[in-house]
Amino acid sequence: xxxxxxxxxGPAMIPAEVLSKVQDELVNWNGLGTSVxxxxxxxxxxxxxxxQSEKDLRELLSIPDNYHxxxxxxxxxxxxxxVPMNLLGDSDTADYMDGGYWAHSAVEEAKKYCAPNxxxxxxxxxxxxxxxxxxxxxxxxxxxYVHFCPNETIDGIEIRDLPQxxxxxxxxxxxxxxxxxxxxxxxGVIYAGAQKNIGPAGLTVVIVRDDLLGKxxxxxxxxxxYSVLVDKESMFNTPPTFAWYLAGEVFKWLKSIGGVAEMQQxxxxxxxxxxxxxxSSDFYRNEVHSDNRSLMNVPFQxxxxxxxxxxxxxxxxxxxxxxxxxRAVGGMRASIYNAMPIEGVQALVNFMAAFEQQHA
Amino acid sequence: xxxxxxxxxGPAMIPAEVLSKVQDELVNWNGLGTSVxxxxxxxxxxxxxxxQSEKDLRELLSIPDNYHxxxxxxxxxxxxxxVPMNLLGDSDTADYMDGGYWAHSAVEEAKKYCAPNxxxxxxxxxxxxxxxxxxxxxxxxxxxYVHFCPNETIDGIEIRDLPQxxxxxxxxxxxxxxxxxxxxxxxGVIYAGAQKNIGPAGLTVVIVRDDLLGKxxxxxxxxxxYSVLVDKESMFNTPPTFAWYLAGEVFKWLKSIGGVAEMQQxxxxxxxxxxxxxxSSDFYRNEVHSDNRSLMNVPFQxxxxxxxxxxxxxxxxxxxxxxxxxRAVGGMRASIYNAMPIEGVQALVNFMAAFEQQHA
Numbered sequence: 001x002x003x004x005x006x007x008x009x010g011p012a013m014i015p016a017e018v019l020s021k022v023q024d025e026l027v028n029w030n031g032l033g034t035s036v037x038x039x040x041x042x043x044x045x046x047x048x049x050x051x052q053s054e055k056d057l058r059e060l061l062s063i064p065d066n067y068h069x070x071x072x073x074x075x076x077x078x079x080x081x082x083v084p085m086n087l088l089g090d091s092d093t094a095d096y097m098d099g100g101y102w103a104h105s106a107v108e109e110a111k112k113y114c115a116p117n118x119x120x121x122x123x124x125x126x127x128x129x130x131x132x133x134x135x136x137x138x139x140x141x142x143x144x145y146v147h148f149c150p151n152e153t154i155d156g157i158e159i160r161d162l163p164q165x166x167x168x169x170x171x172x173x174x175x176x177x178x179x180x181x182x183x184x185x186x187x188g189v190i191y192a193g194a195q196k197n198i199g200p201a202g203l204t205v206v207i208v209r210d211d212l213l214g215k216x217x218x219x220x221x222x223x224x225x226y227s228v229l230v231d232k233e234s235m236f237n238t239p240p241t242f243a244w245y246l247a248g249e250v251f252k253w254l255k256s257i258g259g260v261a262e263m264q265q266x267x268x269x270x271x272x273x274x275x276x277x278x279x280s281s282d283f284y285r286n287e288v289h290s291d292n293r294s295l296m297n298v299p300f301q302x303x304x305x306x307x308x309x310x311x312x313x314x315x316x317x318x319x320x321x322x323x324x325x326x327r328a329v330g331g332m333r334a335s336i337y338n339a340m341p342i343e344g345v346q347a348l349v350n351f352m353a354a355f356e357q358q359h360a
Numbered sequence: 361x362x363x364x365x366x367x368x369x370g371p372a373m374i375p376a377e378v379l380s381k382v383q384d385e386l387v388n389w390n391g392l393g394t395s396v397x398x399x400x401x402x403x404x405x406x407x408x409x410x411x412q413s414e415k416d417l418r419e420l421l422s423i424p425d426n427y428h429x430x431x432x433x434x435x436x437x438x439x440x441x442x443v444p445m446n447l448l449g450d451s452d453t454a455d456y457m458d459g460g461y462w463a464h465s466a467v468e469e470a471k472k473y474c475a476p477n478x479x480x481x482x483x484x485x486x487x488x489x490x491x492x493x494x495x496x497x498x499x500x501x502x503x504x505y506v507h508f509c510p511n512e513t514i515d516g517i518e519i520r521d522l523p524q525x526x527x528x529x530x531x532x533x534x535x536x537x538x539x540x541x542x543x544x545x546x547x548g549v550i551y552a553g554a555q556k557n558i559g560p561a562g563l564t565v566v567i568v569r570d571d572l573l574g575k576x577x578x579x580x581x582x583x584x585x586y587s588v589l590v591d592k593e594s595m596f597n598t599p600p601t602f603a604w605y606l607a608g609e610v611f612k613w614l615k616s617i618g619g620v621a622e623m624q625q626x627x628x629x630x631x632x633x634x635x636x637x638x639x640s641s642d643f644y645r646n647e648v649h650s651d652n653r654s655l656m657n658v659p660f661q662x663x664x665x666x667x668x669x670x671x672x673x674x675x676x677x678x679x680x681x682x683x684x685x686x687r688a689v690g691g692m693r694a695s696i697y698n699a700m701p702i703e704g705v706q707a708l709v710n711f712m713a714a715f716e717q718q719h720a
Contacts, residue, residue: 074581200601
């Protein structure tokens, strides 16, 4: 198949223009006669990539000067350990808001390092899955920080509000970063695995407020130590250079289309097309309350689950791939990250309508 | 410049045939209409990549069945922390043989978790840098394991012998793996950052003997926990899929040329051309005793260091790039990893001879 629309939840689509440029220059980058993945991370050429990518990300997210930007190894799950080991200081607890699979996975790792105060923030509203408003979250007095995951990829749940607290707010933004405007100054630490809206898997972006450095536990592996990474400008060890370069190309692309504000508008438009269609149909349904529907991941069920396999098979034949839902919730899931054009969502809706007509 | 010979110490050259194939299929891999970096690590297509790459690596290195192969995040420096946290068990010491910059860096990280017994194994032999024979290394009785680095990239030192011990031998093989034949059964753990002989930076290969699992400290981040990675088949979190795929292509290439035995012959031939030329010249010199000269990294000095800059400039103009030595030793360094063809070494020697003739 020559070209498909790829709804994979991650590793997800890379913008087509970016991938095409990367292909063109893969064996001879910058006129050097080598691939970008074959040069030293300490070379002038790569340092220019590193600096430009940080500059572009700072511009895209309006990152204040008192925040550091780190490009790390280890994925978001690495940060599940790094966050408590970097931020707990003398405290032995932190608030963990549990809104789904990923927030809960962070809890499990945090338990190695502290006694987390775990708060179930899920609820039912109008018969749909929803999240308790952040103003009502039960925070503890002695927590070192408040951790949450603003987008649960499996359930298709998004949290847009923040609690009122003077504690640092820490957010796993793997599926949120760059998808909509965020006020970075409200957070202590933001981290994100790259494989949704940034670039290839294996790279992790961390944005950390200056005053939170210097509290790392002695047992923290240096590759996860924010102070070390700040000090060494993310080059304590050889970084995943190719993924970093590709992330930089994604940032340039995002700037070229108008930045995060424009991206948010496009993402809202894409999500609206799909949710509106699902809501207008008796054949498909989405279980999430409109307050908390994710812009990025749209799970949906067929009224008759016996048709799931046929749906997936015919969708694939129509060039609409990776629509199978996570095993925890079943059904389908359309992940419509930044790189998914609205034409892809329209093609999906057209297919869904035709499938419904055939099988309703 | 269209094509150069790239002597970078890492991230290093990728075999030209591999890079060309990767470029061809970058936007449409396996006929899926997507890039390999855009598909789920849990998809059948990627699992086939993961399985084949492990199978090929096992075949290339004759890895016995009682060893696990892991594809990890974090680089070799991640393993500097992972090794003590996985292997110390109840012991509070391990033997660290210090033969150079990288072995020493492993010591610094190990100090977070134990009181390492650090043994300086460097010596001078016939006025050259050398390493004390492994049979004479001072091992301690209560060490949980013996750690060493068989190839020091900065000094251009290689260690080919092993100590007699019933303790697990742990080796940082970042610059050794796949370059020459190794008897895996003599080791407890072998680890290697990918960016020398395997693939792009950001991937780490770990080979661990079965009986060493299950001793991990509770504080070990799960992404570095060998038992977790074994249990989840290196997919506890999203692995660096593109780097893994590319490593698999490098393994296929290595098999296609005849495997590690053939590669070792080629590497020995390449190194001989370069060392023989250096030894025949009064204009260049290498400081390492022939007992311990690295097959992979050949540092050399010009008699007159004032010519260094000119040498580098003219070499670059001749398509011979990344020859600058590490700042710790100065001069030049030619890294001639697996992907460097003998034609590249010959071109370097020809250039060196011409430069000598011009400036001697």
